[in-house]
Amino acid sequence: MSKRTLFQFFHWYSPGDGHLWNEVAEKAPYLSQIGITDVWLPPAYKGASGASSVGYDTYDLFDLGEFDQKGSVTTKYGVKAAFENACRALVDHGLRPIHDVVLNHKMGADEKESVIVRRVNSEDRTQIEDDDLKALAYTRFTFPGRAGKYSEFIWDKQCFSGVDVIEQPDEAGVFRLMNEYGEGQWNDEVDDELGNFDYLMGADVEFRNNAVYEELKYWGRWFSEQVPVAGFRLDAAKHIPAWFFKDWVGHMRDAVGTDLFVVAEYWHPDMTTLTNYLELVDKQLMLFDVALHHRFHDASKAGGEFDMRTIFDGSLVSSIPDHAVTLVDNHDTQPLQSLEATVEPWFKPLAYALILLREHGTPCVFYPDLYGAEYSDKAVDGSQQTVNMPAITCLSKLVEARKRFGNGPQSEHFDDARVIGFVRHGTEREPGCVVVMSNGGEGQISVDLGLGHSSTSFVDFLGHREGEITTDDSGRADFPTNGGSVSVWVRQDAL
CATH class of the missing domain: 2.60.40.1180 (Golgi alpha-mannosidase II)
Structure with a gap:
């Protein structure tokens, strides 16, 4: 199936009623009918915030809504049986499940440990103090609710490279965990923003620990035995050493299938940076076309003042089309989110026509653009705001047009x-x-x-x-x- 069309079946504010997996199963026939081929599902495992977790605060990769942990059995999206049923429904209707994988960090540790850390300049992570500091940190994950089922691996301070909170002394910031890996330095082959962007949040996973590396490979194999897997969306690729994903993706293709579709979230608009990253991972994966998304955002704001002849300038799809996943918006760029750069509704039909009907690139359709969304959250200024994202009325026809006439x-x-x-x-x-x-x-x-x-x-x-x-x-x-x-x-x- 060469003409691939992705659908992101969630957004940041998807209702937290445990119903999403059921909705996936319900909507699978329609999505297949209009021409969707692949469905990107949200992180399916238990997050630190339990039933309210969007899924990016990873707690237990092996809890797919099965164990009473973090205050609930269910995840935000439903229980494991419903997740399994959703994946089967997709496959039954000719759709391929693409799973969101968040391996960069863990949050919500079960126990504190005595650790040795060094303070890090949060604006330049290459500046690490020379003095050791004894403290306590939440770095021990025992998963008591799961009690060793599926994996007996215990995550501790040897499994992480950094944290952002310590106790005794009580401080918040960026702290390099001093253990036997990396000689006190961060991982290389990560983005050079802030000097070295290895550290993002929570307890940052230490991929140089071979036990961690093998556990994550094991988890990938285990996960593919639980549900159908046609591919992965890899979260936070800027913060994970390229050599790890190069090996992990290769391992998953050997273990699960050589035709796995893999797209990494390397949120960067610069083509030199993205080209270098693709070389480091042996071009084994796709990347989101961040630059094109920003062109759409700018064009939608400028209206008739924008020169449409330049819409693809600097885009990934114009320079490396075989590795470009094109998008209009996603869960990070939608209103009130961290990378907010929303494309105005009037321009979205134009933008979708440009990604769905052209010869190059693999387009991704965003849930609120097809079905609409309304939600409330705090804005940057602290005020509570209600957002209405209207469904784009012609979007289903554009998806169908791709299938029939593209x-x-x-x-x-x-x-x-x-x-x-x-x-x-x-x-x-x-x-x-x-x-x-x-x-x-x-x-x-x-x-x-x-x-x-x-x-x-x-x-x-x-x-x-x-x-x-x-x-x-x-x-x-x-x-x-x-x-x-x-x-x-x-x-x-x-x-």
Whole structure:
């Protein structure tokens, strides 16, 4: 299945009622019908905040909603049996489950330990004090609710490279744990933001500890025996040494399947940085196109002042398309979240057309954009805000258009700063389409489709424009679009 379309089946504020796994099973038939091929599921294991955990505060990787830990048996998304059923439902409808993997840190330790740490300059992590400091830290994970089922591994201070809170003395900051790994230095092959971005949060996992390394490989094999696994989304790749994921992904492909789909969250817009990272991991995985997301954000804010001819400038999909997962928004960029850079609703149909219908890149559709979302949370200024993310009414049709008409070679019509378009020319057996959009007023592009399309009627599959466009004897026509809108023109006989 070469034409892959991902769907992120959650957002940061997905209702915490233990119902999400059931919803996955319920919606699987519809998602398959419109053309989704892969479903990215949230972290399935118990987080430190129990039933309210989105899943990125990893506590116990082996608790998939089965044990009474952190105040509940269920995770935010449901119990293990419902998770298993959701994954089976996806597979039964031809959809591939993509699982979110959070290996960088652990939170919610069960016991404190006596540790030796060194204070670290939080703005430059390469500046580590020379003096040892004796303290207490929450670094011992015994998982009493699970009582050794599936794994008897105990995580302790030898399994971590740093923490952000100590006691006796009581301090918060960044602290390098002094143990037998790394000679007091952070891991290399991580992002160089803040000097060295190994440390992110919680108890930071020490991948140089071979026992830890083997436990994480074992967990990957165990997990793939619990539920169907078609791939992984790897969290916090900036903070995990590239050599670890290079080995771990290779191991998982050997153990589970060579065709595993893997995309890493290396949240960086710079192509040199991303290219270097791909080299370090032997190009075994995909990366999210952060730069393109920010172009969409900027374009949606600037309106008609944005030059649409530059929309792909600096993007991953334009430079390394085979490794680009394109997106419009996700759970980190949505309103009130840490990387908030929301794409305005008026521009989202244009942005989705640009990732779903073009020849290159693997597009990812975000849950609130398909189904809508409403939630409340505290803003940066401390005020409580209610956010309404409206469903994009034409998004299901755009996904369907990708499945039906996103075929064949591509030619671009990026000649105007406001009105741009492209043609998918189809194949002998599969129809193509003409896509035209404007971030300003009403406009059109003139396209010569060739004699094979002479005197042919086209209609807007999205229904944004009424009526038909008919090509002349040579296969040429002017294809229009409304202002601030997008149209997908397809042969009427292809419907």
